[in-house]
Amino acid sequence: MCGLVGGLIQTPSSTPFDEGRLWAMLAPIKHRGPNSQAVWAPIEGPATGLGLGHARLSIIDLSHSADQPMHDPDTGHVVVFNGEIYNYLELRNELKAKGVCFQTDSDTEVLLKAYDTWGQDCLNRFNGMWAFALWDAKKRALFCARDRMGIKPFVYAWLKGVDGQKTFVFASESKALLAAYPELKTPNAAYTCHFLETGEFGATQATFYQDMTMLLPGHMLWVEAQPDTSTAAPPEQQRYWQWQPADTLTDMTDDAVTETLEALLLDAIKLRFRSDVPVGVCLSGGLDSSAITALSVEAFGPSFPVFSCVYPDAPSVDESAYIQATVARYGLQSITTTVQPVDLLELMRQTLVEQDGPTGTSSILSQRAVMACAREHVTVVLGGQGGDEVLGGYHGYFDFSLQALMRTLLEHPNPANLAAYWQDSQAIAQRTGAKPHKFKHLKNRLLGACRPAHFESRPFGASVLDSLRPYPNDDLNTRLLEDLTFRVLPRLLHYEDRNSMAVSLESRLPFLDYRLVEFMFRLNYRHKVRGATTKWHLAQLLANRLPTSVLHRKDKMGFNAPSQDWFGQAQNRKALQHYMDNRPDILSPLSEEKWRFLNRAWQKCMAGETLSTRAELNLWRYFITCLWLD
Known part of the structure; x- marks a missing residue:
């Protein structure tokens, strides 16, 4: 996993890309790739106007021959790539059978050769997570793509200079673009207010910044060099992966579904254990991460550590008992951490920097703590993100x-x-x-x-x-699709990426293997929720693999944090009260109903009353947004 930046000056064609801007963009995302950083901005030749930069976290082929930007000497293609192609070994063998030669053992070179062989259709052959920009030397065009689920980020902007120059710039994170192009800092008021009203973000092309755009999951775009000056326009995103829920596997028995799910999940885990650096698992105590842990032991033995966040002083959010039950069952090395915010506002400011903007929940602090703890021991972790949205896990x-x-x-x-x-x-x-x-x-x-x-x-x-x-005229599958693509998962993947990358850690998510996702969405609702059991088939395949206390939990937490306790601490009250008394002007479009709700929630918090989850989340969103706007 890495960080990428770059750009292409579309007009005029003879202007080289400023190498200094590439280094400026790389600086704030160096944490994404501490092992090596490099840029490439030719000052002459057919690629003039192109600039590519990369910060590498070495995972596959640790040699410098796998550093990026990576050039293909046979074609002239150049790529910067963030992510992993998990099936790179199979693709490599397929390409070698076609006579393709390789100079490295990296998945990045497989990406380059796959593109040269299959063109943009290579995307449908990849099993992995990715965001990349590939310079096609033959077409003199930049080909950009993002993985099917949107696990890896890609933001961009299209700039028009006073001299008529038109430039496409991109990066893994917004802060990289802001470092080189401060004119992009204008907040997107409508988007920010929508976030405060709903908690949703990360699911559309819009971002928290007015002039930045997000490349959507399962989409690609082309940016051509030397277009006609009068017709040059922002690039249009094109969908390369599109599917809808389809109740087509009506003849499968329950046993057949469970066996297929087991085979797909186990293979997804095996693929995601491919690494030239140490691997661990994040264990929250819930069914999904416990499933990943149990099946990982089945595949590789108890040879890896598990990492968890616990709150012994906050029993309502502490999952120690469930974590230890699974750890004891498999004899695993368990490493735990906790979060003790002495200065909540400072912690929130750090979160804003690392997360690239406001966040919808304080629970990411627990996830962040787990990632930091894990990074002291491994470079790659597997996690259970996506299980609820794919298998039907939420009580709703x-x-x-x-x-x-x-x-x-x-x-x-x-x-x-x-x-x-x-x-x-x-x-x-x-x-x-x-x-x-x-x-x-x-x-x-x-x-x-x-x-x-x-x-x-x-x-x-x-x-x-x-x-x-x-x-x-809809059903559970449609709601699952909404949660997977719009309502829930996009922001969870945003948190996952930023929290792991903040500490130079790669996070891999077996439940989002596209084969597993497509299979589950071909099954009807009875294969997700049955009676009082969510994720019914997952529960069946885990029946003899997990402790009963974990398998039959009634509550549902995920990563949690006692944010209400933090709000009420004396050292935080005064600062937070300031934001209740001084509303930022940009938030004026918020409804009066929302303001009344926030005020009631704050009054209850100050009175020591227990807040609903909805109230707690709304206060967190409001306070962290105010800090971001400061």
């Missing part, structure tokens, strides 16, 4: 499962289907400790609707269905 998905059952009940109204619905609803209520919010006001209507006298009442059935479904 229970509603969608029940909605699908209700649709079946309305289409085939009979006592057996009613019994199935009611049995699942009661199991879910027991699992979560509280009935889903739809239950109370629908209970009587559902019972009434399912009496024999109402079996043929389709209009009434439709009205019940409409009241159940926030997404008409």
Whole structure:
């Protein structure tokens, strides 16, 4: 994993790219690649106007021959690449069978040769995570692409100079562009307010900066040199990977699904253990990271350490018991850390720098602490990110499962289907400790609707269905797709990348292997949530692999942090109160309802009352955004 920067002066064609700007961009992201840094900006020849820079974290082929920017002497192509092509060995063998020769053992050279052989279609052959910019010497064009899931970042800007010069610039992080082009610092007010209202970011081309753009997951773009000055325009993103949920594997038995999931996940883990440096696993105590841990032991034995963040003084967010249960089961080396923010605002400022802008939750501080702890021992970690969105792990998905059952009940109204619905609803209520919010006001209507006298009442059935479904004519798979591509996962991947790279650590995510994702989205909702069990098939394949306490946890935490306790500490109150009393002008578009909500939450916090998760998250988002705007 690395950091990349660069640019292409489109007009006029004879102007070299300023090498000083490349070094300026590399400086603030050196942490992404501490092993070597280099730039390339030819002052003459067909690549004049191109500039590429790279900061390398050496993972595969540790020799300097694998440093970047990497040049292909046979074609003249040049690439800067952040990420890993996990199936590079298989691709290398396939290319060698075609007569392709290699000079290094790196996956970067495989990328170059794969592009020369298959063109942009090489993207569909890669299994990995990537963001890269590749100079095609034949086309005199820059080819940029980002992995299917968006694990690796890529931001860019298109600049128009006063002299008519038009320049495309890009980097792994916004701070790199800001270091060389401070004129890009203008905040995106609409985007920032949307973030405060919803907590969402990282899912669209827009960014926290008005004139910066994000290359979307599963997209690529081309930037040509020497276009006609009058027609040169910002590059357009093109989707290279597109798919939709499709309930096509209807004939698979439960056992077959579990076996296929097991094979895919185990292979994804094996691929992600490929490394020339030490590898470990991040273990939070939840099902996903515990699954990665258990299957990693199965593949490689207990030869790797696991890293966790614990809070012995904050029992409500501490997962020590679950972590230790898995550690003891497999005899693993367990290394733990914690977060003790003496100065919360200073910690938030550090977070802003490392995260490249505001964040939606304080839980990233726990993740950051785990990454820092891991980096003292290994250079690569595997984690469980993506499991909830792919397999259906959030408690909110229970509603969608029940909605699908209700649709079946309305289409085939009979006592057996009613019994199935009611049995699942009661199991879910027991699992979560509280009935889903739809239950109370629908209970009587559902019972009434399912009496024999109402079996043929389709209009009434439709009205019940409409009241159940926030997404008409949709299902759990569609919500999972939304969470995977828009609502949830993009920001989690942003946190994962920035937290790991802040300490020069590579994070790999087996649940986001595209083969596993595509397989799970070809299955219907009953293969994700069944009764009171989320991630049903994962639970089945782990039944004899994990301690019962971990396998049947009722709560759900992920990485957590006691931010409410931190807000209320005396040394932090005064500073935070300042932001409650002085609203930044740029946030004026926020609704009055949102301001009232924030004020009520702050008053409760100061009174020592326990905040809801929603209130705690909203306060964190507001305070860290104010610090960013300062």
